[in-house]
Amino acid sequence: MTDALLYEQDGSIVTLTMNRPDLRNPISEPDMIDAFEAAVHRINGDASVRVVILTGAGSAFSSGGNVKHMRDRTGMFGGSPTQIRNGYRHGIQRIPRAMWELEVPAIAAVNGPAIGAGCDLTCMCDIRIASTKAQFAESFAKIGIIPGDGGAWLLPRVVGMSRASEMAFTGEPIDAQTALAWGLVSRVVEPEQLLDSARQLAQRIAVNPPQAVRMSKRLLREGQHMRLDSLLELSASMQALAHHTQDHAEAVAALLEKRPGTYTGS
Numbered sequence: 001m002t003d004a005l006l007y008e009q010d011g012s013i014v015t016l017t018m019n020r021p022d023l024r025n026p027i028s029e030p031d032m033i034d035a036f037e038a039a040v041h042r043i044n045g046d047a048s049v050r051v052v053i054l055t056g057a058g059s060a061f062s063s064g065g066n067v068k069h070m071r072d073r074t075g076m077f078g079g080s081p082t083q084i085r086n087g088y089r090h091g092i093q094r095i096p097r098a099m100w101e102l103e104v105p106a107i108a109a110v111n112g113p114a115i116g117a118g119c120d121l122t123c124m125c126d127i128r129i130a131s132t133k134a135q136f137a138e139s140f141a142k143i144g145i146i147p148g149d150g151g152a153w154l155l156p157r158v159v160g161m162s163r164a165s166e167m168a169f170t171g172e173p174i175d176a177q178t179a180l181a182w183g184l185v186s187r188v189v190e191p192e193q194l195l196d197s198a199r200q201l202a203q204r205i206a207v208n209p210p211q212a213v214r215m216s217k218r219l220l221r222e223g224q225h226m227r228l229d230s231l232l233e234l235s236a237s238m239q240a241l242a243h244h245t246q247d248h249a250e251a252v253a254a255l256l257e258k259r260p261g262t263y264t265g266s
């Protein structure tokens with residue numbers, strides 16, 4: 001895997017670190033896009049992985065798109081309107097598609113500014129924890145473009161339409177405490193506590209039966225666009241599978257015997 005996105009596994013927890021600190025971790029480069037797709041494919045195929053933490057190296061979480069490439073009209077930002085459209089579709093838009101298919105819970109440990117597509121990337125995760133140094137900006141309007149990576153779909157589902165509109169129409173950043181008040185993040189911690197806090201939360205998730213957690217995540221995702229009756233039907237089918245797992249039997253036994261459960265994903 002490219003060093004654009006570092007992949008580290010400790011037990012059942014994978015930490016993905018965007019590793020372009022000198023550029024503030026843009027995600028519009030082909031190697032970063034490829035790395036996100038490869039990481040999701042690897043995680044989905046590895047039953048030992050139960051939780052993912054996503055963070056950025058250096059002082060920023062992610063600056064989103066590479067503005068210098070926009071200025072120079074190179075890479076996915078170059079060519080005719082048709083070429084640019086395809087550049088987005090076959091470029092940065094592969095990241096939200098991949099993250100949507102990630103089967104295990106994802107925690108964004110937002111260590112610094114999350115700008116433009118970087119802000120949207122945090123919304124592609126299930127849970128967000130912010131350092132006091134974090135900022136969030138749906139800043140596309142400031143450079144005369146629109147959210148091209150799914151932000152118009154993602155952000156309102158996290159903070160509501162009014163606040164998403166305020167962020168998108170002004171393009172102005174909000175600080176970590178505002179993000180907490182708006183529900184964009186679950187908690188705010190000091191920078192030196194960020195990864196430990198993310199790992200502690202990841203461990204609290206990882207102790208549960210992994211297939212039940214993966215199915216719960218899928219239901220939460222599908223519930224964002226399905227009718228209730230359709231979701232209930234899907235839930236019944238998944239529940240039938242869950243009831244026949246060894247982990248369900250172990251969880252019930254552990255509860256009745258007042259002891260921690262030991263789960264294998266079977």
